[in-house]
Structures are given as C-alpha cells and as structure tokens.
Amino acid sequence: MNCREFTSFIADWLDGELPVGQAQVFQAHIAMCPPCEMYLLQYQSTVELARLCQPEDAVPGEVPEALIQAILAARPTGDGSDPTQP
Amino acid sequence: MSPGDGTRELPSETTLVRNLKEGEAGAFEVLVRENSPRLLAVARRYLPKEADAQDAVQDAFLSAFRGMAGFTGASKLSTWLHRIVVNASLMKLRTRRRKPEVAIDDLLPRFENDASAHHLDVIAAWRETAPDELTRDENRVLVRAAIERLPDSYREVLALRDIEQLDTADVAELLGVSKGVVKTRLHRARQALRALLDPHFREGAP
Ligand SMILES: [Zn+2]
Numbered sequence: 001m002n003c004r005e006f007t008s009f010i011a012d013w014l015d016g017e018l019p020v021g022q023a024q025v026f027q028a029h030i031a032m033c034p035p036c037e038m039y040l041l042q043y044q045s046t047v048e049l050a051r052l053c054q055p056e057d058a059v060p061g062e063v064p065e066a067l068i069q070a071i072l073a074a075r076p077t078g079d080g081s082d083p084t085q086p
Numbered sequence: 087m088s089p090g091d092g093t094r095e096l097p098s099e100t101t102l103v104r105n106l107k108e109g110e111a112g113a114f115e116v117l118v119r120e121n122s123p124r125l126l127a128v129a130r131r132y133l134p135k136e137a138d139a140q141d142a143v144q145d146a147f148l149s150a151f152r153g154m155a156g157f158t159g160a161s162k163l164s165t166w167l168h169r170i171v172v173n174a175s176l177m178k179l180r181t182r183r184r185k186p187e188v189a190i191d192d193l194l195p196r197f198e199n200d201a202s203a204h205h206l207d208v209i210a211a212w213r214e215t216a217p218d219e220l221t222r223d224e225n226r227v228l229v230r231a232a233i234e235r236l237p238d239s240y241r242e243v244l245a246l247r248d249i250e251q252l253d254t255a256d257v258a259e260l261l262g263v264s265k266g267v268v269k270t271r272l273h274r275a276r277q278a279l280r281a282l283l284d285p286h287f288r289e290g291a292p
Contacts, residue, residue, distance in 0.1 A: 050248040
C-alpha cells in the first residue's frame, strides 16, 4: 500500500468497512509512515471539528422579527386543509 | 397579533399539534417562534447567504403549514421540521448553484508520481483541536468559514453526513445519487476541509 492508496482508504477504514486483510495493511502503513499517520489524525480532527458546528447554540434573538411576520402572513388561511394533499 | 405578549405558558406538543391541525393562528405563531432559530441555523449551513437561508426557512414553514394535515406525530415536531428545512435548503441551493464550482482538486492531497506515491506536501503537526470552551467557540467560527468555502455539492454532503449525522443511504436518497457518490464526495469534502483548516491549526499558527 502506498501513500496515495492509504489516503483513499481512510474513510472506509474509519467506518470499519475495509476487509480484514486490507485493514491490516492499512494499519501497517500507519506504523511505518509518519506523514500518513499525521494525515489520518488531521482527517479525524477535521471530522470532529465539523461536528462542532451543530447549531445547538441558536438563540431566539437572532431571527429577525420581519422574517417571523412574513412567515405568519404567508400562512394559508381557511379551514387549514390543502387541496393538493391526498 | 402583537409579538411581545410572550407570558402565556407554552402548550404541550400534543395540544400544539391539535391546535395547528385546527388552523389556530396562535399555535402557528408558537410553532414559528419556537423553531425558527434552530431552523435558521440549519439553513445557514447549506446557504452561506443570509437572505437565502431566511428564504429557505420561510419555504420550510410554508411546506409545514401545508403538510400539517399529514403530520402523524410519529416523530417529534422539531424533527419533522428539521427534515423539511434541510429539503428546502437543498432545493434553494440547487436554484442558487451558479457558475462552475471552485476546483476541489486544488484542495486535495498531492502525491509523488512514482510507485511510492509519497505525500508531496509536508504534513505539519496541528495544535490541539478540542480544548477548552473559549477555544471551542473560536474553532467553530474558523470551521464554519472554511465549510462555506467548499464547493456546493461537497458542502451539502459534508453537512448532511458529518453535521446532521445522517447515514450514507439517507443522504444518497435525499440527493438522488448513489451511495458510492456520497462516499466519494464526503471523503473529498473532508480532505478539502482539512486543507482549508491546515493553515489555522498548524502548530505555531495564530
Ligand atoms: Zn504513507
């Protein structure tokens, strides 16, 4: 396994989807190739960092009142049923 | 309908759903005020332009209002709305997709052209990426900005898989592509994001 191949297998390896034989070769490459080991670590950090971007911290104040009013104004009135729904 | 009278108690989810199905205006206002901050935050992940994100939230609520009769209560209202806003955002993204995308190839790793295929670029060590709260907030800003720079088709897969945590099959169905395409795009998106973050996280970088 060379560095290009190693890199192309990272996602599958993280998902546990590499066949056993290939996973062993993959792990052997980590042990002997510091750049690939570093690359793998940073790839994992990148995935973790993306996860940080979940919007659990959204605060009500950041929605403009104009948007809320526009949404409420666009609400279909009448009996609430919609002829396009089955 | 004045916005400031928010002292009344919030109804339970069952009551709220019943009132929504009966078309009660107050129930719609509760639904919108309660859920729009989170939904707007979700839409912003797909649509970097604030006006587009707000449009997507508005589209999502309109779909929700129309589809309310079909809401079975099998999932929570918030989960149902989340799915609707993701769909609305992806649709908007399609209509906004302009000009050829930035070449993602420039952000992928390069290798020697021999059998060893060694990394051509120096892979320099990163500083700690998951430390205290304060740095977490700073990292979040950095990472969001970097995600915004990804080409659309890569940003959407990264957002759906790594941020929303949907599985490959669901993302494939949502985007109308094969699972193989989702996997390839995700891998390339992560590599591109790593390249964009690299200058910020190298040891000794500000
Ligand atoms: Zn290597």
